[in-house]
Amino acid sequence: MITKAFKVIGIAVFIPLFSFFSVAIFLPDEVKVDKKVEIETPLINVFYLVNDFNEWKKWMPWTDTTVSLLINGGETGKGIDAMMLWVDNKEKVGARQIIKADFLRLIVVETCNAKEQSKSIMRFNFKELASGNSELKITMKIDKRFSYPFGRYVAWMIQGSADESFEKALENIKTLAEK
Numbered sequence: 001m002i003t004k005a006f007k008v009i010g011i012a013v014f015i016p017l018f019s020f021f022s023v024a025i026f027l028p029d030e031v032k033v034d035k036k037v038e039i040e041t042p043l044i045n046v047f048y049l050v051n052d053f054n055e056w057k058k059w060m061p062w063t064d065t066t067v068s069l070l071i072n073g074g075e076t077g078k079g080i081d082a083m084m085l086w087v088d089n090k091e092k093v094g095a096r097q098i099i100k101a102d103f104l105r106l107i108v109v110e111t112c113n114a115k116e117q118s119k120s121i122m123r124f125n126f127k128e129l130a131s132g133n134s135e136l137k138i139t140m141k142i143d144k145r146f147s148y149p150f151g152r153y154v155a156w157m158i159q160g161s162a163d164e165s166f167e168k169a170l171e172n173i174k175t176l177a178e179k
């Protein structure tokens with residue numbers, strides 16, 4: 001009777017653990033986003049929405065009433081070396097900085113989260129289409145490998161959230177630029 005109970009308990013423990021570890025093998029160990037949108041406006045209008053952190057407040061989905069923002073960068077908060085600092089209601093502190101700006105072609109933004117000690121790079125690629133419209137492509141990668149198995153579940157959850165956030169950011173930029 002005792003051996004049968006051990007078998008049942010063993011199976012009840014082994015199958016979920018085996019499933020947990022087996023699924024984790026197929027989950028990503030990094031977070032990457034790659035999205036693009038066509039916008040019916042000249043390229044310069046789109047470029048200025050991304051190159052100026054003061055404009056980010058209007059379109060970035062990561063800002064809500066729980067976040068305090070401080071934008072600086074010389075006098076304007078625009079272009080290379082412009083910075084955006086934030087603190088949210090969970091006392092997470094972060095900084096975002098434009099580290100490269102190639103007029104009407106590319107903007108690279110580095111984001112650092114102090115609490116998680118993580119860094120990500122966002123690349124905004126601008127392209128003028130034959131129709132005269134603009135194409136904006138965002139790629140983002142968190143500069144961190146997520147460990148097996150638990151970290152991969154975390155990466156999988158972050159990936160879903162990041163995909164939604166960047167999709168919303170592009171929708172917001174499109175709406176603002178086409179006004």
